[in-house]
Amino acid sequence: MTALIGIDWGTTSFRAWRMGAGGEVLDRVGDGPGILAAAGLPGGFRQAMQDRIGSWLGTAPVIASGMITSRNGWIETAYLPLPLDAAALAANLTLHEGIHFVTGAVSDPDGPAPDVMRGEETEIIGHLSGGGGDGLFVLPGTHSKWARAEGGALTGFRTVMTGEVFGALRDHTILGRLIQPGPGSEDAFRRGVEAGRQDGALLGRIFSARTLALMDRLAPDQVADYLSGLLIGDEVAQGTRDAGGSVTIIGRGDLALRYQTAFAVLGIAARIAPPGMAQRGLWEIARMGKLA
Amino acid sequence: MTALIGIDWGTTSFRAWRMGAGGEVLDRVGDGPGILAAAGLPGGFRQAMQDRIGSWLGTAPVIASGMITSRNGWIETAYLPLPLDAAALAANLTLHEGIHFVTGAVSDPDGPAPDVMRGEETEIIGHLSGGGGDGLFVLPGTHSKWARAEGGALTGFRTVMTGEVFGALRDHTILGRLIQPGPGSEDAFRRGVEAGRQDGALLGRIFSARTLALMDRLAPDQVADYLSGLLIGDEVAQGTRDAGGSVTIIGRGDLALRYQTAFAVLGIAARIAPPGMAQRGLWEIARMGKLA
Structure with missing residues (x-):
């Protein structure tokens, strides 16, 4: 029997789960259209959802998180302030067209560097609800999130913005001209992390990706990994300056491993969370909200 | 009577001076083709020079500095190590096709972040030869040089790489989407400098150019100036961490003023060098080399 349908709907991704009475996953769907693609479909978000999980609908409440509640999503909801827990997210669900939308979080809204997230808060709640404990969290991506x-x-x-800055530097600056594709070099990545952790002067360090290559001290097929290491090394060194307690990477595949390597180079043990954090967070928020 | 002809020939610029017996400027030419453009002309560098200063040639020795001695220039010359003064540059002039080429400098060639310059060394020599004194020098540009x-x-x-990174972020990341052209906002630039000086965590700071705009705390026509301030503020804060003594900006126009403003926000008095540093440096090196 289906107790809850959960959707993690991001800018470029759609994942959904059908859950049983204990929150266990009965069925799952991935690879649906993100909000950018879905918004352009005839029938829009409703049709996109119908296409992917139509057979599930009507059997249980639906809860959704992610960029789907942003200005370009299905409905725009107000950010919630910090500190933020599952109860507060549950108390602020927005029911719209039959779907319970989880809103996002805002950090330091009146300060010099306000920040926002939509979706990652649910993944962190998923981690916490599973007994994962407090600490520092890194969710690597085009725009990485560092959360406490x-x-x-x-x-x-x-x-x-590490991932997007890496792409812009590689594709649209002089640093890209010496790059040749390669099989991937963990050694070059580690060298970059070592260089990038140095002193925070990132703008004055990245040029070394060019000079080292010009001096034949970095092979053309290693430049991209070195540059990636420079940026991630800077990110991790800055992000852990005041770190104490455990560090958890919430992410998948090569990128999560790459971050784990960077932490290791800096002498910090970071564990990669098991998969399913978004689904578990949706379950926890729904449970708190008495939907499931 | 012409005593020396000097050329500052960069990647995208060509400037030349005809000098008298005391190094005074008798005539000047600007706006010639940089090496990228000149290399593609029929007749190449020789013809480009002939087109601009043909009437001067044959009257005095010719000395040239800048990227013209790089791999893509007229002749590639080896970098000189530090410390480097006018005498060492004069002792290492390369005579090729009747022109005395000043070579560039290499910093930390065997270290983790080797660096190179071609042309800026001559401008700094020009400053020093005029009694400008030691200290910290900033030569702002697409690739700024910070020298001591x-x-x-x-x-x-x-x-x-501040200037080039700014262009890549503005034109090829999400930060550019909210930018609208404007008359220029010194206030937004100063706000950016204040934010950028904070902590060296530049990758985690630039997203504020988006969130502040989304929250209507930064007008669309102020986003570019704010982002410029973030980057230059980071650059100046990092570049002056161990600074003592005088700070001199060698540059022209709006960009030099922008850097001077950034220094002022950080409480550092920086002066802008008078124009003519390249010409004076060429004269000094020629004099040391007994060309003039």
């Missing part, structure tokens, strides 16, 4: 949880609540976070 | 002089010699430098 204390007392079972999200208490701070920052968006770090 | 001690005892009349260039002792260290670093290339900081």
Whole structure:
């Protein structure tokens, strides 16, 4: 029997789960259209959802999180302030067209560097609800999120544009001209992390990706990994300056491993969370909200 | 009577001076083709020079500095190590096709972040030869150079890719989507400098150019100036961490003023060098080399 249908709907991704009475996953769907693609379909978000999980609908409440509640999503909802826990997210669900939408979080809204997230808060709640404990969390991506949880609540976070900056530097600056594709070099990545952790002067360090290559001290097929290491090394060194307690990477595949390597180079043990954090967070928020 | 002809020939610029017996400027030419453009002309560098200063040639020795001695220039010359003064540059002039070429400098060639320059060393020599004194020098540009002089010699430098990174972020990341052109906002620039000086965590700070705009705390026509301030503020804060003594900006126009403003926000008095540093440096090196 289906107890809950959960959707993690991001800018470029759609994942959904059909859950049983204990929150266990009965069925799952991935690879649906993200909000950018779905918004352009005839029938829009409703049709996109119908296409992917139509056979599930009507059997249980539906809860959704992610960029689907942003200005370009299905309905725009107001951000919630910190500290933020599952109860507060449950108390602020927005029911719209039969779907319970989980809103996002805002950090330091009146300060010099306000920040926002939609979706990652649910993944962190998923981690906490599973007994994962407080600490520092990194969700690597085009825009990485660095978040801190204390007392079972999200208490701070920052968006770090590492992935997108890497792409812009590689594709649209002189640093890209010497890059040749290669099989991937963990050694070059580690060298970059070592260089990038140095002193925070990233703008004055990245040029070394060019000079080292010009001096034949970095092979053309290693430049991209070195540059990636420079950026991630800077990100991790800055993000852990005041770190104490456990560090958890919420992410998948090569990128999560790459971050784990960077932490290791800096002498910090970081564990990669098991998969399913978004689904577990949706379950927890629905349970708190008495939907499931 | 012409005593010396000097050329500052960069990647995208060509400037030349006809000098008298005391190094005074008798005539000047600007706006010639940089090496990228000149290399593609029929007749190449020789013809480009002939087109601009043909009437001067044959009357005096010719000395040239800048990227014209790089791999893509007229002749590639080896970099000289630090410390580097006018005498060392004069002792290492390369005579090729009747022109005395000033070579560039290399910093930390065997270290983790080697760096190179071609042309800026001559401008700094020009400053020093005029009695400008030692200290910290900033030559703003697509690739800014930060250099230190001690005892009349260039002792260290670093290339900081601020200008090119700004262009890549503005034109090829999400930060550019909210930018609208405007008359220029010194207030937004100053706000950016204040934010950028904070902590060196530049990758985690630039997203504020988006969130502040989304929250209507930064007008669309102020986003570019704010982002420029973030980057230059980071550059200046990092570049002056260990600074003592005088700070001199070698550059022109709005960009030099922008850097001077950034220094002022950080409480550092920086002066802008008078124009003509390249010409004076060429004269000094020629004089040391007994060409003039």
